[in-house]
Amino acid sequence: MTTTAKFLLTCVALVAGSGAASADLPKxxxxxxxxLEVPIALLVDLSSGQTLYAREPDRRFMPASITKVxxxxxxxxxxxxxxxxxxxxLLVNDEIWSDWHGVGSTMFLxxxxxxTVDALLYGITTVSxxxxxxxxxxxxxxxxxxxSERMNATARSIGMRDSHFSTPNxxxxxxxxxxxxxxxxxxxxAMITRHPALYERYFGNRRLKFNNIEQRNHDPVTGVVEGADGIKSGFTNQAGFGFLGSAxxxxxxxxxxVAGSPTGRMQKAASRAFLEWGFRSFEGHPLxxxxxVVGEARVQGGSARTVPLIAQRPIGYDLPVGQTAKVTLSIRYEGPLRAPIAQGEQVAELEIAVEGLRPSRVPLVAAQPIEEANIAERLVNGVAGLF
Incomplete structure (x- = not known):
């Protein structure tokens, strides 16, 4: 059953701006x-989980080279x-070399x-x-x-419910x-939150020099849009032009x-303008x-009765520039949680409900490990539970 945990901080009814009564708040x-001359477009703020814009977000399309992400x-x-x-x-074997040497974008293996795996990752993320x-x-x-089987299992594990991969590229x-x-x-x-150091190392590089051949990254936003660091563009005749980007x-x-653009020019223009619009039109409010520590969750059968919850990234929410709204926070989890719990394990979500907008959720992880309770701890927890 979904439960709302007790907050360690009083933040159930935060109001941005002047604190006007909800009845007086503008739409x-x-x-x-x-x-946006593209059929598919989506803009999300990871710090709030809010969707800032969506056009056909659940429409299937062929991702082309975005698959490499x-x-x-x-x-x-x-x-x-x-x-x-x-x-x-790793060894470049005869069959793989024969099949892929000079086919499309290449690092000239x-x-x-x-x-090394390191060099291959640079080749994939920088020159596709x-x-x-x-x-x-x-x-x-x-x-x-x-x-491909491993890719699909990984995709399912993070909640990609409407995707399938049959090639690595x-x-x-x-x-x-x-x-x-x-x-x-x-x-x-998932990539940015779980692996920030690896993301920073391999994405957003402007050039790659490998086997004495230097090439540049063709992503449309890195070095153009302030704060942008990729992520990956894609094109085939079947898929059209698409881009997964971040800043x-x-x-x-x-x-x-953005996906399904008929031309590269439209894709580049849409990718840049879309991110700029998101930063220009919305203000971030830190939480x-x-x-x-955001709050805590109850634990059953553990060495402690509760576990503190933290976010792996700063948490906030967005409002259109100059507007105000009442914001309600609640922690959601299937509880009580059962021990053992690993430090850094995602066990809950912070729901951010901005009046007038659809609620969004941000993952919360355990701030410390909780082991299974020994006999003495079970007795103490049982007695404490009576009160």
Missing amino acids: IEPAAPPP MTAFTVFEMIAAGKISPEQQ ANRQRV ANDGAAVLAHGLAGSLPAW GWMDEGRTFTTARDLATLAE ERDGRRLVSI FDQGE
């Missing part, structure tokens, strides 16, 4: 978005779990070359290397189909690889998706700093 109405994230998960290291070397993605997938999973496969804008926003949030300013991290 929440942001400035009109820029003309899923490959990179899957590798990030393996690195974090200690299954591989960036220094691990040589046949039988040994190359099809050969790099294939070598990485084959080297880590033994085959491309086995890697998004090459045309008659529509077997598909996703939605909402799922890509979920992917971006951070003053603690606000926006993620945008909690990164790592600050």
